[in-house]
Amino acid sequence: MPPTPAVVDDTRRPMTVRLAAPRGFCAGVDRAIQIVERALEKYGAPVYVRHEIVHNKHVVDRLKAMGAVFVKELDDCPDDRPVVFSAHGVPKSVPATARSREMLFLDATCPLVSKVHVEAERHHAAGRHILLIGHAGHPEVIGTMGQLPPGAITLIETVGDAETFVRPVHAPLAYATQTTLSVDDTAEILAALKRRFPELPDPHKEDICYATTNRQEAVKRLGAVSDLVLVVGSKNSSNSVRLVEVAQRAGAVAAHLVDDAAQIDWAWFEGVRSLGVTAGASAPESLVQGVIDAVCARFDAEVSEDDGLRETVTFKLPRVLTA
Numbered sequence: 001m002p003p004t005p006a007v008v009d010d011t012r013r014p015m016t017v018r019l020a021a022p023r024g025f026c027a028g029v030d031r032a033i034q035i036v037e038r039a040l041e042k043y044g045a046p047v048y049v050r051h052e053i054v055h056n057k058h059v060v061d062r063l064k065a066m067g068a069v070f071v072k073e074l075d076d077c078p079d080d081r082p083v084v085f086s087a088h089g090v091p092k093s094v095p096a097t098a099r100s101r102e103m104l105f106l107d108a109t110c111p112l113v114s115k116v117h118v119e120a121e122r123h124h125a126a127g128r129h130i131l132l133i134g135h136a137g138h139p140e141v142i143g144t145m146g147q148l149p150p151g152a153i154t155l156i157e158t159v160g161d162a163e164t165f166v167r168p169v170h171a172p173l174a175y176a177t178q179t180t181l182s183v184d185d186t187a188e189i190l191a192a193l194k195r196r197f198p199e200l201p202d203p204h205k206e207d208i209c210y211a212t213t214n215r216q217e218a219v220k221r222l223g224a225v226s227d228l229v230l231v232v233g234s235k236n237s238s239n240s241v242r243l244v245e246v247a248q249r250a251g252a253v254a255a256h257l258v259d260d261a262a263q264i265d266w267a268w269f270e271g272v273r274s275l276g277v278t279a280g281a282s283a284p285e286s287l288v289q290g291v292i293d294a295v296c297a298r299f300d301a302e303v304s305e306d307d308g309l310r311e312t313v314t315f316k317l318p319r320v321l322t323a
């Protein structure tokens with residue numbers, strides 16, 4: 001019989017826990033969730049929501065329990081109930097269809113995503129071909145590409161794409177980006193584009209939003225001093241997944257994405273003395289608290305919060321919900 005492995009009782013050993021600042025909800029997510037909540041208050045249930053309002057399982061489940069119905073497409077909504085468009089934005093055809101069906105719709109597109117839509121339209125009107133740096137299939141990319149006719153925008157996902165892109169004849173170029181990309185990867189893609197097309201504007205003019213930038217900066221600091229980093233967020237949340245990558249590149253031995261404390265695999269803690277915790281822009285703070293509580297219940301933890309940037313951005317709700 002093989003020897004039974006010795007069971008190491010890991011619990012109650014010391015653990016340094018650092019919380020990233022800033023982390024969690026951004027102004028666009030806060031606004032989008034409030035739009036669904038206020039719509040439910042004002043119009044009663046059901047309120048339809050096209051696509052997950054934000055990419056977080058717990059947020060979606062909570063709103064479902066309050067009477068929100070999440071659907072993939074407008075075709076799945078009745079004409080006579082309100083529908084909310086998610087924070088990630090929608091192609092122009094979506095509000096156009098809602099109007100033609102005389103539906104009551106509320107647009108929860110983050111104003112920073114709408115800003116990219118407006119920029120793309122401006123470039124197109126000036127006769128420029130647009131390079132959109134982003135991830136294929138992500139709803140924000142589908143929404144931004146859907147602002148303009150087919151062929152007006154080329155999606156660039158990688159440095160390789162930047163190197164092989166063929167400029168449509170005679171077209172001057174412009175670029176736009178998804179708001180939740182890796183700041184460092186995007187800089188590399190833009191540098192590759194700029195090498196080939198020096199007339200492009202400077203790389204610091206990308207559209208990565210303040211929340212994405214600040215959370216990546218904060219997790220970079222954590223990654224440099226932590227053995228393990230836990231990122232609270234859902235798998236389909238682009239900005240949350242980027243935080244895991246940034247933490248790893250910054251020097252953390254390991255970094256994992258968890259929806260909540262229940263998803264922690266305690267085997268990850270073997271040999272770990274310092275833990276960093278952060279949360280994506282769509283992850284509620286209560287879940288971060290749940291992770292901290294679980295860690296404190298298991299280890300002799302000393303918890304501190306990083307002295308990071310204080311964010312003061314807020315966005316107004318649509319007037320129809322505040323009147």
Ligand code: 0CN
Nearest residue numbers: 054055088180237238239282
């Ligand atoms: O997690 P999110 O809902 O979306 P992505 O990071 O996948 O874009 O966070 C809100 C961001 C927006 C728009």
Ligand code: SF4
Nearest residue numbers: 026028029110179209
């Ligand atoms: Fe807006 Fe940025 Fe938040 Fe997305 S991550 S909702 S772009 S503030």
